[in-house]
Amino acid sequence: MRYWLSFFFVLIVASLAVVGIAGFQGSKSRKPPIEIFPDMDRQPKLRPQAPNAFFTDGKSSRPLLVGTVARGSHYQDTPFNTGRLPSSTNFVAEMPVGLTAKLLARGKERYQISCVPCHGALADGNGITKKYGMAVVANLHDKRIVSMTDGEIFNTITSGKNLMGGYGANVTVEDRWAIIGYLRTLQLARLGLVNDVPAELRAGLK
Amino acid sequence: MSDIFPKWTNKLPLRLLLGVMIVGSVVTAGVTYYFTPKYTRVGYQPIQPVPFPHTVHAEQLGLDCRYCHNGVEQSWFSNIPSANTCMNCHNQVLASDARLEPVRESFRSGQPVSWVQIHKTPDYVYFNHAVHVNRGVSCVHCHGPINKMDEVYHAKPLSMSFCLDCHRDPAAKIRPPEEVYNLNWVPPENFAKDKGAKFVHDWKVNASQNCSTCHR
Numbered sequence: 001m002r003y004w005l006s007f008f009f010v011l012i013v014a015s016l017a018v019v020g021i022a023g024f025q026g027s028k029s030r031k032p033p034i035e036i037f038p039d040m041d042r043q044p045k046l047r048p049q050a051p052n053a054f055f056t057d058g059k060s061s062r063p064l065l066v067g068t069v070a071r072g073s074h075y076q077d078t079p080f081n082t083g084r085l086p087s088s089t090n091f092v093a094e095m096p097v098g099l100t101a102k103l104l105a106r107g108k109e110r111y112q113i114s115c116v117p118c119h120g121a122l123a124d125g126n127g128i129t130k131k132y133g134m135a136v137v138a139n140l141h142d143k144r145i146v147s148m149t150d151g152e153i154f155n156t157i158t159s160g161k162n163l164m165g166g167y168g169a170n171v172t173v174e175d176r177w178a179i180i181g182y183l184r185t186l187q188l189a190r191l192g193l194v195n196d197v198p199a200e201l202r203a204g205l206k
Numbered sequence: 207m208s209d210i211f212p213k214w215t216n217k218l219p220l221r222l223l224l225g226v227m228i229v230g231s232v233v234t235a236g237v238t239y240y241f242t243p244k245y246t247r248v249g250y251q252p253i254q255p256v257p258f259p260h261t262v263h264a265e266q267l268g269l270d271c272r273y274c275h276n277g278v279e280q281s282w283f284s285n286i287p288s289a290n291t292c293m294n295c296h297n298q299v300l301a302s303d304a305r306l307e308p309v310r311e312s313f314r315s316g317q318p319v320s321w322v323q324i325h326k327t328p329d330y331v332y333f334n335h336a337v338h339v340n341r342g343v344s345c346v347h348c349h350g351p352i353n354k355m356d357e358v359y360h361a362k363p364l365s366m367s368f369c370l371d372c373h374r375d376p377a378a379k380i381r382p383p384e385e386v387y388n389l390n391w392v393p394p395e396n397f398a399k400d401k402g403a404k405f406v407h408d409w410k411v412n413a414s415q416n417c418s419t420c421h422r
Binding site (some may be wrong): 004007011015018022024025026027028029030031032033034035036040041042043045047048049050051057058059113114116118128129132133134135136163164165166167169170171204 | 221224228229230236239240241242243244245246248249250251252253267268269270272283285286287288290291293294295296297299300317318320323326328329359360368387406416
């Protein structure tokens with residue numbers, strides 16, 4: 001009986017020691033996860049945005065070499081890609097894509113993702129970041145911007161202007177034009193008069 | 207014979223068997239509890255070079271996930287934003303805050319901030335972000351309540367059974383595509399039964415359980 005009791009005692013102490021050292025499921029830990037059976041879990045291949053010792057700059061995602069063009073990228077000198085007339089620096093007056101309901105819906109969605117934080121849902125420059133110290137945000141209903149060509153707005157979205165950073169890397173070319181389409185509807189909604197609304201829809205305004 | 211084997215040895219085989227069974231059960235219970243990503247991965251919360259709070263950006267400011275992770279709808283990989291994206295606001299907001307120095311340094315030098323990757327499936331798993339978010343699987347399904355996290359931690363096990371739970375019954379978890387980035391969305395009552403199953407059918411959600419769906 002004595003041996004039996006000591007057997008249980010050792011077993012319980014050992015279990016408690018394991019729980020004490022290993023803790024419980026879901027407890028927070030600063031230490032990287034243990035891989036218990038690491039069979040081919042980590043393979044010597046490139047993964048995006050991961051450190052890689054093979055290259056001197058340590059980056060697995062390689063920057064494009066100068067003069068190379070990524071497959072599917074917009075590189076041609078067309079108004080659609082640059083917002084400018086071919087082989088000139090003049091901006092195109094109107095967006096080179098057809099204005100459809102689908103485009104505007106897409107533009108609204110993209111505007112809300114990328115523009116609303118600063119320019120606000122109404123495009124009046126009262127985004128939420130104003131409260132946190134964004135001092136200079138353009139009111140997109142300013143006459144200066146309403147009368148700006150579509151091409152110049154495209155250029156501003158792509159490359160930024162003054163304190164605004166460029167969004168060329170974040171927003172695709174198609175989506176930039178869609179955003180411009182949606183912005184124009186926001187501007188028109190503010191400038192429009194009641195007579196611009198078709199008579200049968202006017203009742204819905206109130 | 208009793209001179210060679212004393213009386214207590216009569217019970218020895220039974221006691222040994224019982225002992226082995228008890229030790230075996232305890233060890234099995236321990237392995238079941240500890241040898242699983244629910245223990246090894248969940249709760250992993252490394253110290254990041256910048257203490258980026260998702261709760262401030264996604265919840266308080268209401269930024270869309272895609273403001274920063276802008277590639278998630280097109281790519282299998284959900285990108286970490288470049289310092290350029292951070293500096294759109296942080297060139298003015300907290301412009302000289304010491305915590306953001308690694309971001310400013312990255313912006314100047316072009317060398318990425320050395321964020322520590324938390325969610326890491328094995329290299330033989332080919333998870334595609336785009337197909338999931340474009341078909342009604344939200345960020346929270348795999349990343350947990352990330353919009354409420356001051357510091358990101360590994361919230362879900364991301365084990366193979368975790369994937370299969372959903373692949374065997376996608377209607378139970380799926381949500382309307384317009385609510386994918388609304389991380390606080392709560393499905394209305396009976397949503398899975400009424401709308402989920404219809405969505406799976408109409409959108410041809412092919413939650414395949416074939417090995418080669420994920421392993422190639």
